[in-house]
Amino acid sequence: MATAKSAPRAAKSATEAFEQVTSASTEAVRENIDRGIAALSEASAFGKQNFEAWMASATAAQKGFETLSARTVAFQKDAMEKHVAAAKALMTSKSVQEFVEKQNDYAKSSFEAYVAELTSVSDLVQGVAKDTFAPINDRVNAAAQLIQAGAVR
16 A cells, blocks of 8 residues: 555656756756857857948048049149159250259159158058058957957856
C-alpha cells in the first residue's frame, strides 16, 4: 500500500519538476531571443552609423576636390593672363637690357606666385584630408570603444 500511495505523489513530483524545467527553459530561451534581437538592433544601428560616416567622408572629399579644381582653374587663368601681359610688355622693349629686366621681373613674380599658390593649395589639401577622414576616424574610435566595452564585460 505504501507503494500505491507514493506512486501518485511521485508522479505529481515528476510533473512539477518537468513543469519547472520547462518553465525555466522557456524563460531562458525568451531571454536569449530578446538579447539576440537587442544585439542585432545594436549591430544594425552601428552599421547605419558607419554608412553615414562613409557618406559624410565621400561628401567632404567631393567638395574638397571641387574646391581644388576651381582653385586650380582660377590660378591657371590668372597665370595665363599675366603671361600674355608679360609677352606684350616684352614686345615693347626698346633694348635688350630692358627686355632682360622685364623677363627677369616676370620670372620672379611668376615663381613667387607659384610658390604662394602651392603653399595655399597644400594647406587646402590638408584641410580636405582632415575633413574627409574625420567621420571615418570617429567610427574607428567608436568601434575601439565597443571592443573595449566588450573586453570589460
